[in-house]
Amino acid sequence: MSLKNLLQGAVLMSALAATSLMAAPRELIIDTDPGADDVVALLLAMASPQELKIRAITTVAGNVRLEKTSRNARLAREWGGRADIPVYAGAGRPLVREPIYAANVHGEEGLTGVQVHEPKQGLAKGNAVQYLIDTLDKAEPHSITIAMLGPQTNLALALIQKPEIVNGIKEVVVMGGAHFNGGNITPVAEFNLFADPHAAQVVLASGVKLTYVPLDVTHKVLTSDARLKQLAALNNHASQVVVDILKAYIKFDMEKYGMPGGPVHDASVIAYLLKPELFKGRQIHMTVDSREGPTFGQTVADWYGVLGQPANVMWLEQGDAQGFFDLLSARLALLK
Ligand code: BDR
Numbered sequence: 110m111s112l113k114n115l116l117q118g119a120v121l122m123s124a125l126a127a128t129s130l131m132a133a134p135r136e137l138i139i140d141t142d143p144g145a146d147d148v149v150a151l152l153l154a155m156a157s158p159q160e161l162k163i164r165a166i167t168t169v170a171g172n173v174r175l176e177k178t179s180r181n182a183r184l185a186r187e188w189g190g191r192a193d194i195p196v197y198a199g200a201g202r203p204l205v206r207e208p209i210y211a212a213n214v215h216g217e218e219g220l221t222g223v224q225v226h227e228p229k230q231g232l233a234k235g236n237a238v239q240y241l242i243d244t245l246d247k248a249e250p251h252s253i254t255i256a257m258l259g260p261q262t263n264l265a266l267a268l269i270q271k272p273e274i275v276n277g278i279k280e281v282v283v284m285g286g287a288h289f290n291g292g293n294i295t296p297v298a299e300f301n302l303f304a305d306p307h308a309a310q311v312v313l314a315s316g317v318k319l320t321y322v323p324l325d326v327t328h329k330v331l332t333s334d335a336r337l338k339q340l341a342a343l344n345n346h347a348s349q350v351v352v353d354i355l356k357a358y359i360k361f362d363m364e365k366y367g368m369p370g371g372p373v374h375d376a377s378v379i380a381y382l383l384k385p386e387l388f389k390g391r392q393i394h395m396t397v398d399s400r401e402g403p404t405f406g407q408t409v410a411d412w413y414g415v416l417g418q419p420a421n422v423m424w425l426e427q428g429d430a431q432g433f434f435d436l437l438s439a440r441l442a443l444l445k
């Protein structure tokens with residue numbers, strides 16, 4: 110190869126590298142019901158502006174009532190130092206079923222291990238469902254990602270009112286569901302799906318590109334004493350908040366399931382968006398059961414494709430736990 114060809118190759122390589130370095134951040138809406146693990150997810154996302162342009166945080170009733178999930182989302186925004194991100198409150202109850210909450214896991218305030226206060230900055234004007242409709246309606250086709258960290262009520266309501274907004278969505282990444290692991294609210298159902306299975310069905314039926322981050326994977330990405338020390342060593346306010354929250358939050362799951370550490374469920378959704386290589390899964394066919402009875406809220410995940418139905422979700426099943434905590438540490442180090 111001539112020197113000229115070598116030089117041309119080198120110029121091309123550096124141009125390609127520059128282009129990939131300058132890739133525009135992903136346009137993201139985070140729909141959430143904070144919730145201890147939701148707050149960790151929000152801080153991880155807010156600490157990653159190079160990859161994630163958070164257009165808004167939308168809140169929903171779930172772990173606790175809407176007033177408290179909305180207050181906690183605003184607290185997370187304050188701790189993340191991201192006054193630029195609007196927080197819109199959305200649905201105060203599920204589509205059809207009676208509301209359920211998880212104060213036994215997340216505490217009466219929806220946050221364990223830390224004192225809560227009324228944040229200085231309020232909610233954005235308007236409702237989260239209308240915000241989703243307006244934003245997705247105006248968006249470039251397939252441009253906006255939605256990180257779904259709670260019951261899927263807000264997006265379902267938006268899709269019911271204006272089905273064509275699905276075109277604005279690039280993909281939805283859901284923390285929810287359970288197959289190999291079994292459930293955490295019934296033997297077969299995971300909390301977010303049990304809290305509003307009808308909403309999950311609406312989102313699934315919309316045909317949007319979906320990734321599920323179920324208990325199968327989040328129960329493998331566990332804290333340990335060493336990992337909590339790793340976070341504590343960052344010694345800034347955000348990491349202290351995360352450590353305080355996690356130390357209290359993990360007790361419930363460790364006792365209940367006899368696990369050596371606790372899961373940080375929702376933060377895996379953000380980690381997947383930042384570093385998908387930390388996770389493994391399969392494209393599978395999945396349905397959601399909303400019949401009254403023992404299977405209410407179950408995700409029926411056809412992992413082996415025995416039904417011969419076309420795949421409709423990416424179902425994650427493996428996660429690199431240390432890789433996750435290294436990523437979380439590296440990003441929290443960037444906050445105050
Ligand atoms: C999910 O349920 C909620 O309690 C957590 O915030 C998480 O989204 C785990 O089952």
Ligand code: CA
Pocket residue numbers: 141142143144146147171172258259375
């Ligand atoms: Ca949640």
